[in-house]
Amino acid sequence: MSGAFRKNLKWALIYLFLIIASLISVFPLYWAFVSAFNNTQQILGGSMIPHGDLLTNIRNLMDQAAVLTAFKNSTVNTLLVLVLSLTVCSIAGYGFEIYHDKWKDRVMGILMLSMMVPFVAILVPMFQMFSGMGLMNKAMGFVLPSISTPFLIMLFRSNARAFPKEIIEAARIDGLNEAQIFVRMFIPTMRPTYAAAATITFMNTWNAYLWPRVIMKSNEAITMPMLVSNLMGGYVIDYGVVMAGVTICTLPTVIIFFFLQKSFTEAIAGSVK
Amino acid sequence: MKKILSVLLVLTLVLSLTPLALAEEDGKIVIWTWDPKFNIAAMNIAADMYHVDHPDVEIEVQEVLSDDIEQNVATAATAGDLSTLPDIMLCQDNSFQKMVTNYPEVYTDLTDLYDFEGFGPAKQAYSIIDGRHYGIPFDAGTVVGAYRTDYLEQAGYTIDDLKDITWDRLIEIGKDVKEKTGYPMFSGQAGSVDAIMIMLQSCGASMFNEDGSVNLKDNEPLKEVVADYMAMVEAGVFVEVNSWDEYIGTLSNGSVVGTFNGCWILATILSLDDQAGKWDITNMPKLANAEGATNYSNNGGSSWAITQGTDVDLAVDFMQMYRNVEFYNAILPTTSAIATFSPAKEGEAYSAPSEFFNGTPIFATILEFGEQVPSNITGAYYYDARNAVSTAVTNAMNGGDIDAELATAEDTVNFAMGF
Amino acid sequence: MTNNANARPRRQLTLQKKQNLTGWIFLLPATILIVWMSFYPMVRAFIVSLQRGKPTALQFSEPLWRNYERMLQDKVFVQSLINTFTYLIIQVPIMLVLALIFASLLNMKDLKFKGIFRTCIFLPCATALVSYSIIFRTMFSYDGMVNAVLVSMHILKEPVNWLNDPIGAKAVIIIALIWRWTGYNMVFYLSSMQSIDYSIYEAARIDGAGAWTQLTKITMPLLKPIILVTAIMSTNGTLQLYDESVNLTNGGPANMSITMSHYIYNTTFVTSPNFGYAAAMSFVILLFVAVLSGIQMKVGDKR
Numbered sequence: 005m006s007g008a009f010r011k012n013l014k015w016a017l018i019y020l021f022l023i024i025a026s027l028i029s030v031f032p033l034y035w036a037f038v039s040a041f042n043n044t045q046q047i048l049g050g051s052m053i054p055h056g057d058l059l060t061n062i063r064n065l066m067d068q069a070a071v072l073t074a075f076k077n078s079t080v081n082t083l084l085v086l087v088l089s090l091t092v093c094s095i096a097g098y099g100f101e102i103y104h105d106k107w108k109d110r111v112m113g114i115l116m117l118s119m120m121v122p123f124v125a126i127l128v129p130m131f132q133m134f135s136g137m138g139l140m141n142k143a144m145g146f147v148l149p150s151i152s153t154p155f156l157i158m159l160f161r162s163n164a165r166a167f168p169k170e171i172i173e174a175a176r177i178d179g180l181n182e183a184q185i186f187v188r189m190f191i192p193t194m195r196p197t198y199a200a201a202a203t204i205t206f207m208n209t210w211n212a213y214l215w216p217r218v219i220m221k222s223n224e225a226i227t228m229p230m231l232v233s234n235l236m237g238g239y240v241i242d243y244g245v246v247m248a249g250v251t252i253c254t255l256p257t258v259i260i261f262f263f264l265q266k267s268f269t270e271a272i273a274g275s276v277k
Numbered sequence: 278m279k280k281i282l283s284v285l286l287v288l289t290l291v292l293s294l295t296p297l298a299l300a301e302e303d304g305k306i307v308i309w310t311w312d313p314k315f316n317i318a319a320m321n322i323a324a325d326m327y328h329v330d331h332p333d334v335e336i337e338v339q340e341v342l343s344d345d346i347e348q349n350v351a352t353a354a355t356a357g358d359l360s361t362l363p364d365i366m367l368c369q370d371n372s373f374q375k376m377v378t379n380y381p382e383v384y385t386d387l388t389d390l391y392d393f394e395g396f397g398p399a400k401q402a403y404s405i406i407d408g409r410h411y412g413i414p415f416d417a418g419t420v421v422g423a424y425r426t427d428y429l430e431q432a433g434y435t436i437d438d439l440k441d442i443t444w445d446r447l448i449e450i451g452k453d454v455k456e457k458t459g460y461p462m463f464s465g466q467a468g469s470v471d472a473i474m475i476m477l478q479s480c481g482a483s484m485f486n487e488d489g490s491v492n493l494k495d496n497e498p499l500k501e502v503v504a505d506y507m508a509m510v511e512a513g514v515f516v517e518v519n520s521w522d523e524y525i526g527t528l529s530n531g532s533v534v535g536t537f538n539g540c541w542i543l544a545t546i547l548s549l550d551d552q553a554g555k556w557d558i559t560n561m562p563k564l565a566n567a568e569g570a571t572n573y574s575n576n577g578g579s580s581w582a583i584t585q586g587t588d589v590d591l592a593v594d595f596m597q598m599y600r601n602v603e604f605y606n607a608i609l610p611t612t613s614a615i616a617t618f619s620p621a622k623e624g625e626a627y628s629a630p631s632e633f634f635n636g637t638p639i640f641a642t643i644l645e646f647g648e649q650v651p652s653n654i655t656g657a658y659y660y661d662a663r664n665a666v667s668t669a670v671t672n673a674m675n676g677g678d679i680d681a682e683l684a685t686a687e688d689t690v691n692f693a694m695g696f
Numbered sequence: 697m698t699n700n701a702n703a704r705p706r707r708q709l710t711l712q713k714k715q716n717l718t719g720w721i722f723l724l725p726a727t728i729l730i731v732w733m734s735f736y737p738m739v740r741a742f743i744v745s746l747q748r749g750k751p752t753a754l755q756f757s758e759p760l761w762r763n764y765e766r767m768l769q770d771k772v773f774v775q776s777l778i779n780t781f782t783y784l785i786i787q788v789p790i791m792l793v794l795a796l797i798f799a800s801l802l803n804m805k806d807l808k809f810k811g812i813f814r815t816c817i818f819l820p821c822a823t824a825l826v827s828y829s830i831i832f833r834t835m836f837s838y839d840g841m842v843n844a845v846l847v848s849m850h851i852l853k854e855p856v857n858w859l860n861d862p863i864g865a866k867a868v869i870i871i872a873l874i875w876r877w878t879g880y881n882m883v884f885y886l887s888s889m890q891s892i893d894y895s896i897y898e899a900a901r902i903d904g905a906g907a908w909t910q911l912t913k914i915t916m917p918l919l920k921p922i923i924l925v926t927a928i929m930s931t932n933g934t935l936q937l938y939d940e941s942v943n944l945t946n947g948g949p950a951n952m953s954i955t956m957s958h959y960i961y962n963t964t965f966v967t968s969p970n971f972g973y974a975a976a977m978s979f980v981i982l983l984f985v986a987v988l989s990g991i992q993m994k995v996g997d998k999r
Contacts, residue, residue: 036823099721117986120932126737128351132357148729155925239545241525262811269886523834671949
């Protein structure tokens with residue numbers, strides 16, 4: 005009896021903890037969402053409930069900003085990075101772990117240095133390179149620097165450590181070549197890692213701001229985060245419009261995460277064993 | 278899986294090679310500016326008016342934030358590739374000297390290309406470097422004192438009691454108003470030193486000497502300003518908030534009596550529909566002791582620059598619009614952009630009374646204020662000095678000695694200048 | 697006979713060589729891209745760090761390491777260094793432990809609404825800076841929610857002006873960072889936990905191991921590689937911290953919460969630009985991250 009009670013109490017505490025944590029986590033996003041329904045005075049007055057200004061805010065947003073263009077550009081850029089980056093980095097991560105030796109480990113260590121310098125420092129040389137290559141205002145200009153990141157390589161490398169070597173040996177005996185092993189064995193097994201990597205890459209790319217500001221200069225190349233920050237640039241800030249922009253800008257990540265989180269946590273329980 | 282991947286890869290390549298924008302053509306003017314309701318709107322009206330006589334010239338106004346414009350100028354100039362810059366771009370007045378001094382190859386010397394007669398001298402001073410003109414003045418940042426007349430009335434004052442007064446008198450009134458209504462007089466962002474810069478310029482003083490050397494340690498007007506500011510905060514007449522949003526919030530929630538700031542703040546006040554008729558404007562208080570003290574100052578505002586190596590003649594021809602009274606009258610109703618071009622005040626739009634502000638013709642009033650603003654020296658190290666003063670004032674407010682803090686601030690700026 | 701005997705090992709050797717070569721080919725695209733997109737600009741930036749003068753007329757300084765020497769006399773830089781390391785030391789451990797706890801809880805078999813909880817806890821890092829910085833500033837303002845709650849619970853005697861207090865401002869930044877990045881790190885732990893069999897935990901439970909013992913004795917050792925990755929990433933991220941310093945406190949009061957990256961950005965674009973000095977400071981960050989990552993690798997990456 006008391007054992008069951010303790011167990012229930014334990015669960016109650018766990019749920020309480022998670023609910024409080026969830027509320028704290030979601031609060032600013034909830035507030036942005038609610039504020040999309042409010043006007044500046046209500047927002048700066050700290051209103052936590054939606055009023056009736058959503059349509060006005062969206063109409064004003066559409067009037068002063070090219071939301072559709074920005075949304076389209078952000079989608080194209082993000083999909084490009086997603087596909088290229090997951091491909092390149094997972095291949096590299098696999099290579100570093102499965103064929104690892106002293107030299108490859110050293111190369112990995114050196115590659116990691118590349119993420120350690122603040123972006124401001126390499127901004128001018130980067131700009132010089134990209135304007136020289138004629139990649140200003142082009143999706144490829146946006147994409148190229150974010151394809152290969154030490155972080156994703158490390159992620160795939162460390163998760164590949166759990167990939168059973170016997171599978172590889174067995175596959176080699178079955179006559180599969182190294183590329184086939186990667187595509188047929190590794191990719192399906194590593195679905196959780198791919199899903200996690202995709203989520204993070206999507207979020208990082210979708211929200212990227214510093215580099216696009218440098219490389220995307222024409223109005224036609226604007227991205228969603230640029231659009232949101234443009235809304236804050238004037239003498240008068242309409243916070244209702246800003247929050248409508250913020251909500252539109254955030255929703256895709258929320259949706260993507262909600263659908264991907266299942267695949268990086270539940271789908272593969274059986275395939276590793 | 279493989280098929281999807283390869284399709285996506287092909288798609289990727291195709292998409293990545295499609296340019297998102299076309300290259301710039303001749304006979305076209307590209308403009309960078311940042312506020313759709315303000316300077317972008319003004320430029321679009323200028324473009325429409327220019328098209329009447331020049332239907333063939335294509336004018337493209339692009340929205341680029343002020344910080345981004347500066348950053349783009351810096352990267353383009355350093356990389357030696359000006360082709361990515363537009364023909365005309367807007368620049369904050371406080372940044373103008375810094376930008377031209379550091380990136381002289383970007384900015385066209387307009388001294389012999391443009392007629393600057395009629396623009397206020399204090400305004401022009403921002404974009405004059407070594408006696409040469411680099412900027413065509415746009416909007417004024419003339420400081421106004423804007424007050425809630427309903428609050429003042431409750432405490433037994435009128436707007437005229439705040440006209441032509443000193444800061445000492447303001448503090449007296451402020452204490453009285455706070456006692457009777459519970460509202461502090463002003464609000465401002467802690468650490469931003471906007472208020473201090475406004476007060477300093479009102480007597481024509483600067484953080485620099487004529488020769489460009491830094492002047493903080495023995496700057497008597499600055500010390501008076503800091504003392505007045507601290508007295509206001511201590512008396513509860515000026516309440517410090519932590520961010521811009523909170524500052525705007527104090528105005529929109531009606532938790533302060535008023536504000537003193539660049540006239541562009543009126544656009545925010547005008548958007549508060551429920552407060553119509555409750556506001557009025559007058560000039561700002563002045564320093565009691567400083568030499569040359571006035572009730573007028575400036576904060577913010579911006580000017581247009583023309584990029585070197587573009588079709589400068591075409592750009593200059595287009596910019597003649599900014600010497601056109603008709604143009605200023607056309608932009609005023611939609612943008613509330615107040616000109617620094619004196620002849621504009623004869624226009625009808627300027628003399629129209631504003632119902633929101635108790636029937637005061639605010640635009641004409643501000644233009645008149647603008648003519649009396651003393652000029653100051655910004656220089657390339659303006660923001661270095663500003664940050665240093667901000668640190669000094671914050672430390673002084675927390676009990677530090679202001680003389681010692683300003684001496685440290687001077688050292689900090691000298692350190693930055695000695696790179 | 698002898699021929700045959702010799703041929704076998706040789707063929708195996710070539711097989712190994714072949715695999716080794718395949719390994720290198722797998723690394724090649726990623727490596728080329730990083731060298732091209734990062735190392736080449738970094739070398740250029742390093743050269744700039746040895747130079748001084750106007751941005752468009754940089755010249756080698758005399759002595760060459762002048763910019764590096766200069767940092768020690770720069771009070772703002774030293775302050776930014778202290779601030780950044782304060783954030784690092786306090787924030788990263790708390791955040792990673794919290795992320796592990798969340799991941800373990802959300803990996804429990806019998807927990808309901810996992811998807812919703814996971815999404816909620818992940819969301820902070822996807823929340824736009826604009827909205828969360830306004831909310832944080834409002835909550836931590838003098839008459840804000842945090843003071844109201846703490847005072848009514850008698851934790852504080854009187855309200856604190858958090859953002860205008862040297863310690864309060866740092867505290868707000870640390871709280872904001874933990875809030876923002878815990879869910880992000882949780883994602884990696886969750887995805888790695890999928891390779892741990894539930895039966896291990898069941899066996900441990902039968903042996904009488906409590907939740908904490910399970911976390912420290914089973915989960916953490918098995919997740920060591922990914923914990924290392926997140927530790928390195930967080931160290932790197934915090935040492936390059938920029939957003940919170942700019943948007944929450946603007947470095948204030950009086951530079952008491954400014955970060956190194958924020959100061960570097962100011963030196964490059966806000967104040968009169970000093971590219972050489974900014975580049976030199978950037979390489980100091982690189983040095984710190986590299987050394988710390990090296991230590992973390994030494995401690996955590998033993999095979």
